[in-house]
Amino acid sequence: EIVLTQSPTTMAASPGEKVTLTCRASSSVSYMHWYQQRSGTSPKLWIYETSKLASGVPNRFSGSGSGTSYSLTINSMETEDAATYYCQQGSSYPTFGGGTKLELK
Amino acid sequence: EVKLVESGGGLVQPGRSLKLSCAASGFSFNDYWMGWVRQAPGKGLEWIGEINQDSSTINYTPSLKDKFTISRDNAQNTLYLQMSKLGSEDTAIYYCARALVLRYYFDYWGQGVMVTVSS
Numbered sequence: 001e002i003v004l005t006q007s008p009t010t011m012a013a014s015p016g017e018k019v020t021l022t023c024r025a026s027s028s029v030s031y032m033h034w035y036q037q038r039s040g041t042s043p044k045l046w047i048y049e050t051s052k053l054a055s056g057v058p059n060r061f062s063g064s065g066s067g068t069s070y071s072l073t074i075n076s077m078e079t080e081d082a083a084t085y086y087c088q089q090g091s092s093y094p095t096f097g098g099g100t101k102l103e104l105k
Numbered sequence: 106e107v108k109l110v111e112s113g114g115g116l117v118q119p120g121r122s123l124k125l126s127c128a129a130s131g132f133s134f135n136d137y138w139m140g141w142v143r144q145a146p147g148k149g150l151e152w153i154g155e156i157n158q159d160s161s162t163i164n165y166t167p168s169l170k171d172k173f174t175i176s177r178d179n180a181q182n183t184l185y186l187q188m189s190k191l192g193s194e195d196t197a198i199y200y201c202a203r204a205l206v207l208r209y210y211f212d213y214w215g216q217g218v219m220v221t222v223s224s
């Protein structure tokens with residue numbers, strides 16, 4: 001099983017602030033995918049194949065990484081970005097990271 | 106519009122069984138792999154398993170393969186999850202999701218259905 005470790009577990013950001021969430025894999029993976037989950041709703045595909053934005057995702061979001069280290073970056077935090085973000089790999093059977101809860105400061 | 110609607114959840118006693126359904130619409134159901142993911146209260150996401158288009162390949166996360174069975178009915182555009190020997194650790198929201206297996210991710214998710222295992 002490939003274990004994904006996300007950091008930080010929780011963070012708060014002010015509007016306009018740059019935010020970077022990280023995801024580390026216990027073994028090298030080919031791609032990383034990210035989901036956004038707002039409170040009380042189902043997860044939504046947010047970034048796929050490491051760096052491609054899902055439909056409707058604002059371009060202030062970006063994804064990058066390779067091997068065992070991946071990140072999701074928000075160029076300028078907005079109110080609507082407050083949510084929990086999960087990374088997911090599919091190189092082995094699918095596993096998810098524990099999530100990063102991003103709050104508005 | 107792609108739509109996935111789960112049903113069949115509720116309160117179930119420990120040791121009993123429960124079958125969830127996921128009705129799909131808005132896409133050609135028999136062209137896609139489908140999967141189930143669950144989320145315990147206040148916790149993260151856990152992949153349960155997947156099924157391919159013609160049910161010839163079904164995979165499970167190792168810890169659940171003896172308890173859960175995934176199936177599908179392409180004529181009814183419906184995915185199923187049969188759960189047996191339920192315990193309190195199975196209390197969770199259960200999501201069905203459409204899987205794109207080339208790079209393996211889930212592009213559409215249902216709204217989820219709550220399963221509570223308690224006496």
